[in-house]
Amino acid sequence: MHLLIIAPEQIPVPPPVGGSVEHCIYQIARQISSKHKVTIISRWRPNYPKKSVLGHVTIIRVPGKNKKTYLSNVIKKIQGKHYDHIQIDNRPTFVHAVKNAFPSTRISIFLHSTTFISPPMTSKKQARIDLARADLIVGNSLSLQNHLKRNFPSIAHKVRYVHLGVDIHQFRPKSVKRSSSSRRFVILFAGRLIPRKGIPVLMRATQLVRKAIPSASLKIAGGTGKPGYKAYLKKLAASLRIPVTFSGYVSRSGMPRFYRSGDIFVCPSQGHEAFGLVNVEAMASGLPTVASRNGGIPEIIKHQRNGLLVTNYRSPKAFSKKMISFAKNRAMANRLSRQARKDVMRKFSWRATARKLVSLYQH
Template sequence: MRVDLLTREYPPEVYGGAGVHAGELTRALRRIIDVRVRSFGTPVDEPGTHGYGVPQPFRGSNPAIQSLGTDLLVAQDCRGADVVHSHTWYANAAGHIAGLLHQVPHIMTMHSLEPLRPWKAEQLGGGFAVSSWLEGSSIVRADAVIAVSRAMRDDILRVYPEVAPDRIHVIHNGIDPQRYQADHRTAALERFGIDPGRPIVLFVGRVTRQKGLQHLLRAGFLLHPEAQLVLACGQPDTPEIAAEVDHLVEGLHRARPGVVRINEMLDGTSLRQLLTHASVFVCPSLYEPMGIVNLEAMACGTAVVATATGGIPEVVQHRRTGLLVPLEHSRTGEPVALDTFARELAESINELLDDARLREQLGKAGRARVETAFSWGRAAARTTEVYRSVLNGR
């Protein structure tokens, strides 16, 4: 069986959880079946992996139109596949068109849903309507849909009621516990000027409204003064969100010492060292269907504070592997009570900063949960079962 896996992100061009997922799942699947990866961006020096740039006529167009142009190139090259498997709206159209063109099943893994990310309109403008249309058109015709959490499955059924429940399969993201484990070396801390002798509160994520960074920054004014707030930030979605975060960081710098901002994607070694030395890892996401980064923190034995939204409670168990902060959304996707959310976020972080024994207990339980409940081998085996069931059903 040959499967063509279609994705915008693939290592080394990874900026979020979907890219991590695509890389790790491919590695695990290739132990079982033939997988050809077709990813956006620079061609990858890896057997069976192909990169696709934006076609010349679409360069400079709205990002959604650029993606659609690239999708056409990808779809054309899927000839010979038994199954096409797309990840995120960027590649969903490629999978949908390839399925029709080559008369093979199309399977989609849903990492998020466009209609539940209204702030993307800031980034894409009218392209947000295009991305939503591409996702919706593809999912209603897909032969099977893989949801990365039970919460994501519920969201799919709510947003796209045309999708039959029996076509949706829940397969959680995995983690490689051999790769992600405690690394007590301090090279990364020295590189970024982080004091290993002071408590560290760590955030890792993109500068986008979805990740809730601006709310963590507001909570930062309420954190214990001895704590360092380390912000490992990816590229901002828009100039507006970049300016908002810059303003909050500057204000926090004036109010307290120990604010460290890292404006780059971390390499694996640096990430593991920061996660290991963090007293608390914080995931303040407003929308998070799964959240691989929480698994990475737990695998390094670090206690987690996260919002009780989406698939996070399926990973972080309240008062067993971390603390969950309640979140009630407004129609815009933002918290209903901004001050309350920031205060409760700070209170949970401070509780763990005050209680080393609890931090250690949660960290050990988190590592144990990663080892027993999440693995890419299990995810790959279940994904292959979906491939075979769809093929047998044709």
């Protein structure tokens, strides 16, 4: 099988920093290429080659300042070539042009969130039209699959899901556990600095945690397209009088070290979290994990088996209780984090993701 993957127009593959969608594309392609030919087409930026060949993966990069020019350049580059299947990641609006160029080729949309099938990015009517043009729609969680079927019943028969994965060799526990007598308690968060990620809830929870554990501090990895929101978060941290370190964008190669720098990972998502790859990375890294019980997160974190879930995730107090329980009960924290690592190794590898995706495309 020769698979073409069309990446979004914003970030090159592989991504220099951030770019979770582009990172997923690259990791999945690497695994599929052990048995199949894969071509990725993505955004070109200065200092990136126009073409890279990595084993059986060919990456072609084209310029494009916006979706329209990028898509036009993509079509020009791939027109007239043969592919057995075309996968479009996170851009349902691309399907129409790609289908016109390849009317007899099966086309799938791989969705990583609800963002590009919902306002303000698109209308529900337009999303339905775009999704209907695809032969297959793949979500990254059962939760996202159910959301698609519920909101777009006319295309429900086309919808499937495949969980994402993690590099279990790259993301691994630190070799020496910090002793329970250690005075530091470092809380980690990783993700975009946007309102729906729930960082203000986490900051207020950290303030409550510090009443029981005065040494508690917060480290945040992630960037934002809106400097004003980061300024608001810094002002909030100052008003709450909590120690917060903003690490900014952390490279993919730097993330394993970031996870190993903490004692606990918290994912306080306030909106629908389709999958939550950061949770899988944290669990693979041996971190006790606390997260909102929403979206696809409960498919990864099983409460009191491999982490703790917060049902009332709007409440800082609800989060603080779970965070304190991990800090006070290191035996429980170690037991759950060990099980988390085992569960990730068994269920959430990139090899498993690639195998399931290929099975869908071949059948």
